[in-house]
Amino acid sequence: MNTASPEHYDVIIVGAGMAGASLACALTRPGGAGQAAPSVLLLEAAPISLDGPAQQPGFDSRSTVLSASSRDALERLDLWSAIAPDAEPIVQILVSDQGRFGGVRMNAAEAKVPALGYVAENTALGRGFNQALLCSDRFTLRANTRVRELKPVPGAMQLLLENSNDIMSAALVVLADGGRSGLAAQLGIEQRETSYEQSALIANIACALPHAGRAWERFTPNGPLALLPLPDFAGEHRCALVWTQPQAQAEAVLALPDAEFLARLHAEFGYALGAFTKVGKRALFPLRLTLASEQVRPSLALLGNVAHTLHPVAGQGFNLALRDTLALAHTVRAALVVGESPGAMRHLLQYQQSCASDQELTIGFSHHLVSLFSSNKPGRGLLRQLGMAGVEHVAPLRQALARQAMGYRRRRVDLE
């Protein structure tokens, strides 16, 4: 056992996935006069290097839609320049309900922005984030380091590491461990889970025609199907598929030979992209809404998936986490400016309050979208059709929806 005083920081972040990595950059970015940046340690269980693909589990074969407001935020955090070359702008979103007339089209030109959002493969995000983490000298990064236990002590939180006698402590520990490490559970924080009994099947699809910056979201009786524009690669036009289906059906479709898989996809989507010519590696993600019973405690805050894991239907999980991240960084710096601990409940409650309505609206939006569009209950189909026709034909409604998709407007969208 190490008996020396623990290594102490203002903030220790557990987990260098997208949420934790963004927070390290947000906390330590150069501030205004008199704004001393906090001392920050970022701990990550996976190894991090620029040789080969990123090893953190979140930087897998999925793709992520970054809203226009997330792009602005990543730019301010000096993360965007490393991501931009691999990010495809979305200039039009087409939402439709399979087998029914009507649909909604949202256009970047109508919203007077260069793009409604951007799509990047998580492997490319991993390269960009890790490059920024390894190049920054504003915080300390310890990769290949798994936190075993958290212990509340007066005015701080202590961390015990796996395979090490080192003890660390911080005025504030931010858990950004993705919710699967069990650290929140050790502290008695419950993860309240609602299973959608659906899985998202993801894969990259090569297609004969260029996507021209269009993103499709098609609601089918089995669940939503999204095709998102990706940058061309090796002369091929590509889209990222996120195909939500009931669990057993998703497993069956996952196992189909390539030609049958593409035929099934054509049957659901049609030929707006010409023939689908190739499907890349397929993977399944079981879908659930998970909400932590507490997001703050003295010297502790939960961020990203460990605080809230959303259905990916509206592509909001990381976008919401990034808005939380900016609010938390602001709170920490504001506490330090007045000489107070960033782990004091007074500040953490302010942080929580500043995020509450955005979290409620964003989580509610994704959740109600799933229940409205994945349901065949009498009346829901008509409601969907009326809703879409209304949005399509009323320009201000369409613009409001586009602003929601871009992450610029956070207001209640009650579709029930």
Ligand SMILES: Cc1cc2nc3c(=O)[nH]c(=O)nc-3n(C[C@H](O)[C@H](O)[C@H](O)COP(=O)(O)OP(=O)(O)OC[C@H]3O[C@@H](n4cnc5c(N)ncnc54)[C@H](O)[C@@H]3O)c2cc1C
């Ligand atoms: C199919 C699908 C599609 C999605 N599409 C979108 C989208 O289009 N737009 C969007 O905004 N969101 C999307 N999301 C959500 C998005 O992927 C998540 O919000 C995001 O990845 C959350 O990242 P995170 O950093 O919270 O967690 P993770 O990525 O899980 O990161 C946690 C990190 O903590 C580390 N760690 C864990 N335990 C420990 C420990 N004990 N000690 C040290 N380190 C530890 C892990 O190694 C990992 O690197 C999608 C999700 C799914 C499933």
